[in-house]
Amino acid sequence: MTGIEQHAVVVGGGLAGVTTALELADAGMRVTLMEGRPRLGGLAFSFKRGDLDVDNGQHVYLRCCTAYRWFLDRVDGAALAPLQDRLDVPVLDVAHPGGPRLGRLRRSGLPVPLHLAGSLARYPHLSIAERLSVGRAALALRRLDPTDPALDGLDFATWLGRYGQSARTIEALWDLVGIATLNATAEQSSLGLAAMVFKTGLLSENGAADIGWARVPLGELHDTLTRKALDAAGVRTELRTRVTGISRMPEGAWRIDTEEECLEAGSVVLAVPQREAHALLPAGALPDPDKLLDIGTAPILNVHVVYDRKVLKQPFFAALGSPVQWVFDRTESSGLPDGGQYLALSQSVAQDDIDEPVSVLRAKYLPELERLLPAARGAKVRDFFVTRERTATFAPTPGVGRLRPGARTDTPGLYLAGAWTATGWPATMESAVRSGLSAAHAALAALGRHREHPLQEAA
Ligand SMILES: Cc1cc2nc3c(=O)[nH]c(=O)nc-3n(C[C@H](O)[C@H](O)[C@H](O)COP(=O)(O)OP(=O)(O)OC[C@H]3O[C@@H](n4cnc5c(N)ncnc54)[C@H](O)[C@@H]3O)c2cc1C
Missing domain, CATH: 1.10.405 (Guanine Nucleotide Dissociation Inhibitor; domain 1)
Known part of the structure; x- marks a missing residue:
């Protein structure tokens, strides 16, 4: 193989892209990973708010998420995102006529x-x-x-x-x-x-x-530890590097343009959201590329509340009879000091709330928390803020399956990855990692390189 053939460029440093990059590098390819933002992790990240480590949105996974669990192992993060020994979800109904009732x-x-x-x-x-x-x-x-x-x-x-x-x-x-x-x-x-x-x-x-979730900020898993694994695998990771175009050169290699440089590679994996993929796809890569634009998106809102004391004993619960959906105790993972408690409300299907001002969301959710958690009634709210992800997931509407393309395109050397591609899973970390493995293995197979698939059932 020539030098260029052995070089793969992965565009997008979300979970799909970092998985592709790791798997290709582990197979001996020379890999460059390009991410437009200053961090890895895509839609599953964290940021600082004062001393607090905040996740953009509460993320959980299940024991059946074999690909994401493989990923956690691969970046040496499994111990930081453990699973429950046994599924146990407290479900609190506040609309019960005889007063709030807890089920499990x-x-x-x-x-x-x-x-x-x-x-x-x-x-x-x-x-x-x-x-x-x-x-x-x-x-x-x-x-x-x-x-x-x-x-x-x-x-x-x-x-x-x-x-x-x-x-x-x-x-x-x-x-x-x-x-x-x-x-x-x-x-x-x-x-x-x-x-x-x-x-x-x-x-x-x-x-x-059985449910698992990170006991550290998401960025520690998806950015810090992932970067360490990529570096150790020999991947060249370029952050703040937005790919502006890809084109096929006459001799069959790919030219990848960014604002600063231009690279050549034998394989390119577009691990970006569907709209960005549509914009970058060269003509003829998919039979009907406009289908990608028909894949809808759906928002998730997270409401973050820091109380001056402990108001919730359980690590999480789900609510019924209230606009509140799922509530997680984020105190430990956020590094909150001095006896307060930090709760994150994970609000899916958030179309009605996603554009509401913080003051409206505060007036809506604080009284609800007091209804659900008696201890919150006397507690002082030290901080209240929200994180909005307008395009958190693709919308799993009837018919979406025929819009989702697989990893292979009609153009040799060009592959697609992302939670939105045809993995059979909804938009999850599991789907993202699966798609990354599929893209990497499709690229390796085209080069005649065979590597055992980490998920046996998908091999
Ligand atoms: C609030 C919220 C809560 C969620 N909860 C859960 C949960 O509980 N469990 C679960 O499993 N999943 C959850 N998800 C879904 C999960 O986060 C996503 O499905 C998954 O992270 C998607 O990964 P991805 O790599 O496919 O895409 P993305 O994370 O979107 O990554 C794409 C990357 O490409 C980069 N990019 C785009 N264009 C370019 C370009 N031109 N050049 C270079 N880089 C580019 C972007 O910056 C981004 O980093 C949640 C998502 C959100 C937002």
Whole structure:
């Protein structure tokens, strides 16, 4: 192979791009990674606010996220983002007529699907008939094939209705999980993607839905440790380097232009969001590139509240009967000193809130927290701020599956990666890492280099 053939340029330093770069470098390629921002990590990052380390948005993953777990191991970060021993989600209903009521979604050590049966049987937020109907729908869900293209065009809510799920069951169970994982309600979700999430998370293996999250700022995993791994693997990482164009040279190599320099490489991986990919794609790379522009996006809002005292004992909980969705204790990971408590509210499907002024969000969410957490009523709010991600995820609307391209393009040497590409997963860290591995392995295969795929099931 020539020098240029062995050189790959990866555009975009989110989880998809850094994964691609690591995997290509581990296979012996010379790799340059170009990221427009001054840091790695893309949509999953942290920043400083005074002494506080703040994540742009609370991120969690599940035990079934084998690619993201591989990534954590690869950057030596697994111990910093541990998983629960067993799935355990406190769910607090503040609209219950007899006063706030706490339920839990827990698993036992029993095999699938019995591992959730006990918890479901005791779940107080549904009637007995509703709990039984959930069992029947779960069994029907098990029979669905999420990769069946026919499922992509249908919406999840219609399917749930067909299986007798009441509005309350959707609110207190299916949407409780679905909104957080898909960033869409059941009505807004493709049945294929919803089936994928629920089948993999709840019905594949006993511990599949055990939840993990970073006990350090996200930047420590996705920027600091990742940079260390990239450096050790020999990747040349260029931050603050925006790629402005890519073009194919007559002899088949690629020319990559940035504002400062121009590089040549045998392979290019575009690991940027779909709109940016569309803008950079050369003619003929995809049969219908405008499909990328039809992939919608959905916002996530995080509301950050620092109290002068501890108001929440659990590490996190989910709320029902309140605009509050999921609340996480961020005190330790943010480095907050002196006895206060820092809570982050993770608000998915945030279309109604995303452009509201901070004062409006404050007036909406502080009283709700007082309703949910009695100890917050006497506490002083030391700080209140929000982080807004308007294009947090792609919208998993029915039909999105046929818009998502795979890693290979029609132009040799050009590949796509990103959580939005055709991984079968919704827009998650898992999807991003999977897409990066797919792009790297497609590029290696085209060069006749074969390397064992780190995820055996995807090999
Ligand atoms: C608030 C929030 C909460 C979330 N919660 C979760 C969660 O709990 N669990 C979960 O699994 N996922 C969650 N996600 C989704 C997850 O963060 C993303 O799916 C994932 O990080 C996407 O990674 P990516 O590499 O595909 O894309 P991105 O992170 O978008 O990376 C693309 C990169 O390309 C760079 N770039 C763009 N154009 C150029 C250019 N021309 N030249 C150079 N660089 C360029 C960008 O700066 C960016 O760094 C959440 C996302 C948000 C925003």
